Amino acid sequence: MNIKILIEYDGTGYHGWQRQKNALSIQEVLEDAISSITRETIKIIGAGRTDAKVHAIGQVANFRSNTKIPIEKLPYAINSRLPNDIAVKDAKIVPEDFHAQFSAKSKIYIYRIYNAPFPSPLLRNYTYFFPLALNISAILKALPFFIGTHDFAAFMASGSDVKSTVRKIERLEIHKRQNMDLLEFKIQANGFLYNMVRIIVGTLVEVGLGKIEPEEIKSIIKSKRRENAGRTLPPQGLCLREVIY
Amino acid sequence: MNIKILIEYDGTGYHGWQRQKNALSIQEVLEDAISSITRETIKIIGAGRTDAKVHAIGQVANFRSNTKIPIEKLPYAINSRLPNDIAVKDAKIVPEDFHAQFSAKSKIYIYRIYNAPFPSPLLRNYTYFFPLALNISAILKALPFFIGTHDFAAFMASGSDVKSTVRKIERLEIHKRQNMDLLEFKIQANGFLYNMVRIIVGTLVEVGLGKIEPEEIKSIIKSKRRENAGRTLPPQGLCLREVIY
Numbered sequence: 001m002n003i004k005i006l007i008e009y010d011g012t013g014y015h016g017w018q019r020q021k022n023a024l025s026i027q028e029v030l031e032d033a034i035s036s037i038t039r040e041t042i043k044i045i046g047a048g049r050t051d052a053k054v055h056a057i058g059q060v061a062n063f064r065s066n067t068k069i070p071i072e073k074l075p076y077a078i079n080s081r082l083p084n085d086i087a088v089k090d091a092k093i094v095p096e097d098f099h100a101q102f103s104a105k106s107k108i109y110i111y112r113i114y115n116a117p118f119p120s121p122l123l124r125n126y127t128y129f130f131p132l133a134l135n136i137s138a139i140l141k142a143l144p145f146f147i148g149t150h151d152f153a154a155f156m157a158s159g160s161d162v163k164s165t166v167r168k169i170e171r172l173e174i175h176k177r178q179n180m181d182l183l184e185f186k187i188q189a190n191g192f193l194y195n196m197v198r199i200i201v202g203t204l205v206e207v208g209l210g211k212i213e214p215e216e217i218k219s220i221i222k223s224k225r226r227e228n229a230g231r232t233l234p235p236q237g238l239c240l241r242e243v244i245y
Numbered sequence: 246m247n248i249k250i251l252i253e254y255d256g257t258g259y260h261g262w263q264r265q266k267n268a269l270s271i272q273e274v275l276e277d278a279i280s281s282i283t284r285e286t287i288k289i290i291g292a293g294r295t296d297a298k299v300h301a302i303g304q305v306a307n308f309r310s311n312t313k314i315p316i317e318k319l320p321y322a323i324n325s326r327l328p329n330d331i332a333v334k335d336a337k338i339v340p341e342d343f344h345a346q347f348s349a350k351s352k353i354y355i356y357r358i359y360n361a362p363f364p365s366p367l368l369r370n371y372t373y374f375f376p377l378a379l380n381i382s383a384i385l386k387a388l389p390f391f392i393g394t395h396d397f398a399a400f401m402a403s404g405s406d407v408k409s410t411v412r413k414i415e416r417l418e419i420h421k422r423q424n425m426d427l428l429e430f431k432i433q434a435n436g437f438l439y440n441m442v443r444i445i446v447g448t449l450v451e452v453g454l455g456k457i458e459p460e461e462i463k464s465i466i467k468s469k470r471r472e473n474a475g476r477t478l479p480p481q482g483l484c485l486r487e488v489i490y
Contacts, residue, residue: 055367089362122302122484
């Protein structure tokens with residue numbers, strides 16, 4: 001049968017989602033934990049390949065198994081073999097053709113900036129610390145230019161190899177948490193290019209600094225040139241919030 | 246001169262605030278950092294001696310120094326010598342008789358419970374994970390019995406040695422964070438006995454489970470017997486929020 005799981009993880013101690021030689025990945029730790037309880041060789045497919053230090057509250061994955069463990073007990077069984085920085089929060093039997101990556105309609109990522117004069121030890125692994133003042137109303141003006149179907153080649157790490165760089169951004173919001181100097185960017189799209197969220201938010205930070213005018217976003221997208229967009233922000237501010245099917 | 250500093254720290258990697266042999270403390274790391282920039286032997290006095298794994302957003306300390314570094318530059322200078330799980334967020338010159346511990350009028354602590362069916366990897370070091378359902382309205386009924394000046398001997402770790410176990414609780418609130426399964430207890434008092442917050446919240450959890458009736462809090466306080474109160478909750482849910490002078 002085909003099993004879909006919902007996963008939360010703290011990416012701080014991992015070299016990202018994808019299994020690789022000589023570096024610990026979330027995928028490897030999950031596959032080993034599930035294999036050890038089902039006594040099968042488990043191969044899991046993740047919805048999104050998060051990078052090193054990137055977190056997930058709502059990562060989704062699927063795998064094939066003939067386990068006799070009741071599906072509602074499965075998260076407890078898997079968690080008993082996982083370190084406490086990874087947890088399975090749900091498991092469901094899904095149709096054979098469900099594929100965590102290809103069946104996904106859209107994904108929601110959150111990028112968090114701690115915008116205060118001094119760094120926050122408690123938020124250091126979950127935010128990007130940026131002490132300079134940002135013009136939030138300029139950022140708000142820039143957001144709508146990203147919405148819709150565009151060629152986002154300018155917002156992809158150079159050297160990436162994909163067939164198409166066209167994606168549809170369905171939502172892009174900024175929330176300021178009260179009393180907390182915390183800027184939360186929420187971005188939903190039908191797919192993401194490599195480093196796309198981190199480059200988009202990096203570009204919005206330059207809008208907030210007055211280095212890029214909100215209206216310039218249009219021409220940056222049009223240019224399709226990576227060097228016209230802002231810099232790639234560090235990974236620890238990024239979190240995969242939800243995968244929509 | 247007498248210098249007051251405001252400190253945030255992630256207590257996960259430390260054996261508490263107080264300097265001790267053979268174990269790393271916040272106090273030791275701070276004293277070493279300040280000493281290295283002022284080139285004096287610095288002795289700091291903290292407002293509250295937080296335990297191992299307990300955090301602080303608003304710890305206050307004071308120390309004597311003849312440093313020539315301008316006071317507004319001092320936090321940046323100290324932070325440059327601190328690991329990223331400790332940060333100084335403010336520094337002020339205060340009157341000679343200011344004492345971070347004895348001058349404090351009251352302190353505010355937060356205790357956070359993650360009350361959901363599955364553990365949260367992202368909150369694991371900053372909350373106590375408790376999966377059973379809690380009756381919040383019963384807890385709300387119990388809160389007022391703690392308010393005021395009482396002998397809190399029943400809510401002190403046994404074996405503690407203090408002159409008086411009378412303290413005044415000025416505020417005790419519970420906040421449920423929306424969409425987050427997060428219960429936040431906020432407690433303000435003119436002083437705290439050893440493990441007092443962790444035992445009070447542990448007792449409130451038993452109220453939430455129906456094992457203790459809200460009205461029983463009165464007789465538990467009156468009894469002055471530790472065994473009548475609930476258990477001591479683990480340290481990582483606790484955070485020193487603010488010290489009021």
